[in-house]
Amino acid sequence: MTGSGPGSPLGLHRVLEPAGVLPQAAWRLDASPGLWPDEVRVRVERLNLDAASFRQLREATGGAAPAMRAEVGRIVAERGKMQNPVTGSGGMLTGLVEEAGPGSPLGLAPGDRVATLVSLSLTPLVITGGLAGWDGRSEQVPCRGHAILFGRSIATVLPADLPGPLALAVLDVCGAPALTERVVRQAAGRAGGRPPVVAVLGAAGKSGSLSAVAARRAGAGRVIGVVPSEAEAATLRAAGLTDEVVIADARDPVALAAAVRGAGGPAAVTVVCVDVPGCEGGAVLATADGGTVIFFSMATSFTAAALGAEGAAADVTMLIGNGYVPGHARLALDLVRCEPGVRGLFEARVSESARDGKVEA
Amino acid sequence: MTGSGPGSPLGLHRVLEPAGVLPQAAWRLDASPGLWPDEVRVRVERLNLDAASFRQLREATGGAAPAMRAEVGRIVAERGKMQNPVTGSGGMLTGLVEEAGPGSPLGLAPGDRVATLVSLSLTPLVITGGLAGWDGRSEQVPCRGHAILFGRSIATVLPADLPGPLALAVLDVCGAPALTERVVRQAAGRAGGRPPVVAVLGAAGKSGSLSAVAARRAGAGRVIGVVPSEAEAATLRAAGLTDEVVIADARDPVALAAAVRGAGGPAAVTVVCVDVPGCEGGAVLATADGGTVIFFSMATSFTAAALGAEGAAADVTMLIGNGYVPGHARLALDLVRCEPGVRGLFEARVSESARDGKVEA
Numbered sequence: 001m002t003g004s005g006p007g008s009p010l011g012l013h014r015v016l017e018p019a020g021v022l023p024q025a026a027w028r029l030d031a032s033p034g035l036w037p038d039e040v041r042v043r044v045e046r047l048n049l050d051a052a053s054f055r056q057l058r059e060a061t062g063g064a065a066p067a068m069r070a071e072v073g074r075i076v077a078e079r080g081k082m083q084n085p086v087t088g089s090g091g092m093l094t095g096l097v098e099e100a101g102p103g104s105p106l107g108l109a110p111g112d113r114v115a116t117l118v119s120l121s122l123t124p125l126v127i128t129g130g131l132a133g134w135d136g137r138s139e140q141v142p143c144r145g146h147a148i149l150f151g152r153s154i155a156t157v158l159p160a161d162l163p164g165p166l167a168l169a170v171l172d173v174c175g176a177p178a179l180t181e182r183v184v185r186q187a188a189g190r191a192g193g194r195p196p197v198v199a200v201l202g203a204a205g206k207s208g209s210l211s212a213v214a215a216r217r218a219g220a221g222r223v224i225g226v227v228p229s230e231a232e233a234a235t236l237r238a239a240g241l242t243d244e245v246v247i248a249d250a251r252d253p254v255a256l257a258a259a260v261r262g263a264g265g266p267a268a269v270t271v272v273c274v275d276v277p278g279c280e281g282g283a284v285l286a287t288a289d290g291g292t293v294i295f296f297s298m299a300t301s302f303t304a305a306a307l308g309a310e311g312a313a314a315d316v317t318m319l320i321g322n323g324y325v326p327g328h329a330r331l332a333l334d335l336v337r338c339e340p341g342v343r344g345l346f347e348a349r350v351s352e353s354a355r356d357g358k359v360e361a
Numbered sequence: 362m363t364g365s366g367p368g369s370p371l372g373l374h375r376v377l378e379p380a381g382v383l384p385q386a387a388w389r390l391d392a393s394p395g396l397w398p399d400e401v402r403v404r405v406e407r408l409n410l411d412a413a414s415f416r417q418l419r420e421a422t423g424g425a426a427p428a429m430r431a432e433v434g435r436i437v438a439e440r441g442k443m444q445n446p447v448t449g450s451g452g453m454l455t456g457l458v459e460e461a462g463p464g465s466p467l468g469l470a471p472g473d474r475v476a477t478l479v480s481l482s483l484t485p486l487v488i489t490g491g492l493a494g495w496d497g498r499s500e501q502v503p504c505r506g507h508a509i510l511f512g513r514s515i516a517t518v519l520p521a522d523l524p525g526p527l528a529l530a531v532l533d534v535c536g537a538p539a540l541t542e543r544v545v546r547q548a549a550g551r552a553g554g555r556p557p558v559v560a561v562l563g564a565a566g567k568s569g570s571l572s573a574v575a576a577r578r579a580g581a582g583r584v585i586g587v588v589p590s591e592a593e594a595a596t597l598r599a600a601g602l603t604d605e606v607v608i609a610d611a612r613d614p615v616a617l618a619a620a621v622r623g624a625g626g627p628a629a630v631t632v633v634c635v636d637v638p639g640c641e642g643g644a645v646l647a648t649a650d651g652g653t654v655i656f657f658s659m660a661t662s663f664t665a666a667a668l669g670a671e672g673a674a675a676d677v678t679m680l681i682g683n684g685y686v687p688g689h690a691r692l693a694l695d696l697v698r699c700e701p702g703v704r705g706l707f708e709a710r711v712s713e714s715a716r717d718g719k720v721e722a
Contacts, residue, residue: 010646010672020614020616021613021639024665025641025669089668090668119671119672121672122672152673154674251382252381253382254369254381281383295663302661302662302663302681304449305663306681306682306683307385307483308383309684310536310684311383311384312383312685313513313515318680318681319680319681320670320680322676323668324675325676
């Protein structure tokens with residue numbers, strides 16, 4: 001099918017059901033390959049499932065390759081997009097531009113190797129070949145098929161100076177350092193204030209490590225990295241990304257708050273980058289009155305955060321981590337280029353992920 | 362049971378399972394009447410279920426009084442608190458202080474008639490008498506039993522100059538106008554900026570009408586009230602709370618954004634006060650780049666908000682509506698005292714709710 005009129009830049013013309021909602025909220029999209037004039041079709045090479053979705057799929061299926069392949073294939077066939085029905089989240093993809101409609105504002109040309117910076121949860125997708133190349137153990141999924149980009153679907157040409165899997169891993173979480181940078185800069189700029197203390201929960205992970213260095217560059221007085229284990233603590237210390245490294249279970253609010261206090265907290269800004277449920281209360285308690293919590297984890301419960309803060313009489317600002325901040329891709333890639341500690345950590349995770357299926361937020 | 366040592370101000374000593382979490386996140390609380398030294402016991406007179414929970418209970422049970430009573434009774438008996446297992450939310454209560462522990466910092470004395478300003482979802486509660494006085498048609502539930510307040514459980518003595526059900530209805534949503542006031546004041550104070558346009562979704566409801574007048578007082582240049590029906594539009598126009606009144610379905614993102622634009626938008630600040638799911642995309646699209654969305658609805662999906670904004674490449678700040686802002690109770694009560702339009706709207710809703718079981722956010 002090809003559209004005759006102009007498409008909606010938000011992709012509303014691809015929504016099959018329910019009618020009238022945005023593609024992200026839709027149950028099912030039209031993923032047929034014909035383009036509306038402002039669309040772009042990408043030949044998919046690789047999906048990058050988000051951490052919360054990958055974890056859910058692994059737990060629900062047991063993690064064996066045939067079951068993982070079947071489940072992802074079933075979801076995409078049924079919905080016309082890779083949106084995990086349980087977590088609601090998706091991920092991103094890389095591929096080669098096959099065709100760009102004459103009205104596309106994205107500036108892409110056939111042959112460009114791109115990464116999408118909008119979620120798979122709203123990207124029309126058709127998979128062919130049954131994901132035969134995926135062993136089910138990594139969130140990076142070799143994949144054949146096609147995907148559709150709308151007029152407002154942000155995508156970026158993959159940088160020539162970084163390996164593809166590394167760039168994909170960085171771009172997957174590029175919203176986190178950008179928003180952290182903005183919030184910490186605002187906190188640091190407040191008249192009469194001391195440089196803010198920033199706590200990053202999950203600081204040895206992908207979004208966490210980038211957020212930690214973004215916080216430091218934005219003027220944090222002290223960056224406290226929180227990790228769940230001695231192994232991650234050793235990694236984080238070796239990378240030198242934070243001023244303090246503490247070990248605490250982010251799901252244990254009292255222990256977490258005590259750990260952050262012991263390292264120089266409470267925090268003016270707390271950044272939640274762990275992908276397990278139940279971290280809302282701890283994040284609130286670790287934050288100073290008048291401070292800000294940024295929730296990037298897709299496992300965050302809106303209700304738990306709202307009522308948890310109220311229940312603790314905590315006057316904290318709580319932000320839903322918006323994955324889009326202008327300039328986010330460039331900022332994140334530059335951090336990886338300029339910060340050897342971050343780059344080393346990403347390279348280790350990418351190879352580890354490829355090797356044994358470990359996934360980190 | 363009476364505690365021998367000091368209690369935790371957050372009530373951690375009342376958590377039965379799972380261990381170590383905050384009372385809001387707990388599955389089950391110890392609601393026994395004996396007090397720890399910093400606790401207060403209240404003889405309950407009335408529960409005020411939150412709108413999202415009441416709606417869910419009505420839909421799940423069919424709404425008949427015996428079924429509603431049985432379901433609320435079952436939840437409280439099982440969990441030791443009135444936390445709706447589906448929505449995760451609770452509400453608040455009013456009652457008479459029965460006993461205040463010697464170490465309580467709340468300043469309450471036996472005989473004080475109080476309203477709790479922390480959620481029922483974290484308040485230990487025992488119900489006696491089977492809720493016999495409740496017809497199941499109003500979210501205000503006549504109730505006998507006792508509840509426990511912790512050291513940090515905010516509660517307020519009910520004002521003598523306002524009827525009890527009116528004050529309860531106002532206090533139930535007092536976090537919304539307080540946070541709206543703060544955010545709009547910040548937006549209005551930005552150097553070189555014009556007075557901000559504010560859109561309130563659900564402006565004829567309780568939290569919506571208070572938020573609308575709070576926005577105006579905080580320096581909004583134009584307040585746009587969005588309502589779903591001609592009947593609510595007439596109510597809102599008669600109350601005179603907003604500069605513009607528009608009718609739109611907040612679940613239809615394109616229609617909502619167009620309606621707000623047509624009334625002078627996009628909004629610098631959008632306040633979401635409707636209690637139905639699926640309003641995230643519309644709120645984002647109705648908001649200008651660089652603007653802020655405040656989500657007060659307990660039906661908000663974290664994932665839908667985060668990925669919806671990203672998917673639309675919308676650079677908006679999204680706030681989880683924290684029910685606690687210092688001074689929130691006084692601010693909301695003062696708005697009702699000073700704004701006849703708001704007071705009239707609340708009085709009509711309170712009597713309507715008592716009459717025919719209608720519930721509004």
